[in-house]
Amino acid sequence: MFKTGQLLTLSVHSLTDKGDGIASHDGKPVYVAGALPGDEVEAIVTLAKPRYAQAELRRVLAPASGRCADFCPHTACGGCQLRVMDYTAQCALKRGLLLAALEERGLNCPVGDILGMSEPFHYRNKAQFAVQPGPSIGFYAKHSHRLVEIEQCRVQAPVTAEITALVRQWMRDQAVPAFNEAHHSGCVRYVMVRDGVHSGELMVVLVVAEEPAEEALAALVERLIHVPGMASVQLCLNGAAGNRILSEQVRTLWGENTISDTLGELQFDISALSFYQINPRQTETLYREAVRLAALSGTETVFDLYSGIGTISLFLAPHAAHVHGIELVPEAVADAERNAVRNGIANVSFHCGAAELRVAELYRQGVTADVVVVDPPRKGCDEQLLNTLAEMRPARLVYVSCNPKSLARDAAWLNEHGFTLAGATPVDMFPHTMHVETVALFTRAS
Numbered sequence: 001m002f003k004t005g006q007l008l009t010l011s012v013h014s015l016t017d018k019g020d021g022i023a024s025h026d027g028k029p030v031y032v033a034g035a036l037p038g039d040e041v042e043a044i045v046t047l048a049k050p051r052y053a054q055a056e057l058r059r060v061l062a063p064a065s066g067r068c069a070d071f072c073p074h075t076a077c078g079g080c081q082l083r084v085m086d087y088t089a090q091c092a093l094k095r096g097l098l099l100a101a102l103e104e105r106g107l108n109c110p111v112g113d114i115l116g117m118s119e120p121f122h123y124r125n126k127a128q129f130a131v132q133p134g135p136s137i138g139f140y141a142k143h144s145h146r147l148v149e150i151e152q153c154r155v156q157a158p159v160t161a162e163i164t165a166l167v168r169q170w171m172r173d174q175a176v177p178a179f180n181e182a183h184h185s186g187c188v189r190y191v192m193v194r195d196g197v198h199s200g201e202l203m204v205v206l207v208v209a210e211e212p213a214e215e216a217l218a219a220l221v222e223r224l225i226h227v228p229g230m231a232s233v234q235l236c237l238n239g240a241a242g243n244r245i246l247s248e249q250v251r252t253l254w255g256e257n258t259i260s261d262t263l264g265e266l267q268f269d270i271s272a273l274s275f276y277q278i279n280p281r282q283t284e285t286l287y288r289e290a291v292r293l294a295a296l297s298g299t300e301t302v303f304d305l306y307s308g309i310g311t312i313s314l315f316l317a318p319h320a321a322h323v324h325g326i327e328l329v330p331e332a333v334a335d336a337e338r339n340a341v342r343n344g345i346a347n348v349s350f351h352c353g354a355a356e357l358r359v360a361e362l363y364r365q366g367v368t369a370d371v372v373v374v375d376p377p378r379k380g381c382d383e384q385l386l387n388t389l390a391e392m393r394p395a396r397l398v399y400v401s402c403n404p405k406s407l408a409r410d411a412a413w414l415n416e417h418g419f420t421l422a423g424a425t426p427v428d429m430f431p432h433t434m435h436v437e438t439v440a441l442f443t444r445a446s
Helices: 087-104 159-174 214-224 280-294 311-319 330-342 355-364 383-392 404-415
Strands: 007-015 021-025 028-033 040-048 053-062 126-132 136-140 147-149 188-195 202-208 230-237 250-255 259-263 266-270 301-305 322-327 348-352 371-374 396-401 420-427 437-443
Touching: 007 028, 007 053, 021 040, 028 040, 087 404, 087 420, 126 159, 136 159, 159 188, 159 202, 159 214, 214 230, 214 250, 259 280, 266 311, 266 330, 280 311, 280 371, 280 396, 280 420, 280 437, 301 311, 301 355, 311 322, 311 330, 311 348, 322 330, 322 355, 330 348, 348 355, 355 383, 371 383, 383 404, 396 404, 404 420, 404 437
Parallel strands: 028 053, 202 230, 301 322, 301 371, 322 348, 371 396
Antiparallel strands: 007 021, 007 040, 021 028, 040 053, 126 136, 126 188, 136 147, 188 202, 230 250, 259 266, 396 437, 420 437
């Protein structure tokens, strides 16, 4: 039996999907945050259960070969689970996660080397800082709503530190209160910063539970517009209970309604509510790999499912006869249509609706795809959609996944219904985290 406060010497053999080290003691698992596979550690039990324990790392007795110095002073922040693992080891770990997920489903295919970053810092183009009384601005500690105040984050754009400092001082000077979750009172809940990495344009969205006085908002705008690159300052009113950051009630206080950014040769308008990939440098890598695997000759009809604001659709369009993008969120569809016009691309059509319903509807109307690209959420594809694709029999299916386990599950289903998993390549979109993207190719004999 485990006991709270018990001191254990452990050999860590693997990681959970949240990045905690897993060791065994008397045949039962012990989970240790901050421990890496290959570490010999001393840890103290903080939660004792009959079948497992959670423990706090006290010291590393013998480090794993991939262990490195922590690059972040904000050790309580729950954001970068792998920050004490060197980048080469991170990439090997993530490729291993993909291999393990495929092997668990009995799948065997070529898995390429992971496509990583040459400089895996300052890669995020959107920061969402929580605000609590103080005012304190930062990120939540792991598994909690306890705020860790952040002065500078190594994975965010450096300018976010300047912006949050300006907002913090503005709140003090204007006596604008932070939102109090316990009492559901106060004003400022979040500060969101969007960075057009290639354009240099910035957007700040202040999320509030109640609107500050117009004079106070004018004072905030006056501070922010002097930040180099500032193009848009917006206010989002969100008084609802719960953890949702943004609401539909967004208005522009100053500047443009959107900022722009480029991916490859394409330009995109990004609104406060737009879905846009967090790491634009790796997004180009990801999309180029998807286009390569699609192997388009210019004569194909392509379906791009879960198409968002049309990024993949517009990457594919110059190589295809026609691309049909399907997306559930109406605002994203509107963004996609504007982005097509902005880039002068006419051989795309965007359809609003659930992929499993709209693909079936198009198929009944006689519209079929030679090549399909899917980029579903973490849960993977709906089985109704997979059934329709199996009936449609496209020659190639390119699957862009953010979850190796749901990819492997869907791959096993597709393999049983006429497709062959020809290969997969992992892409590191989120260095220092446990997340890994994958681009997989499925082929089908005609």
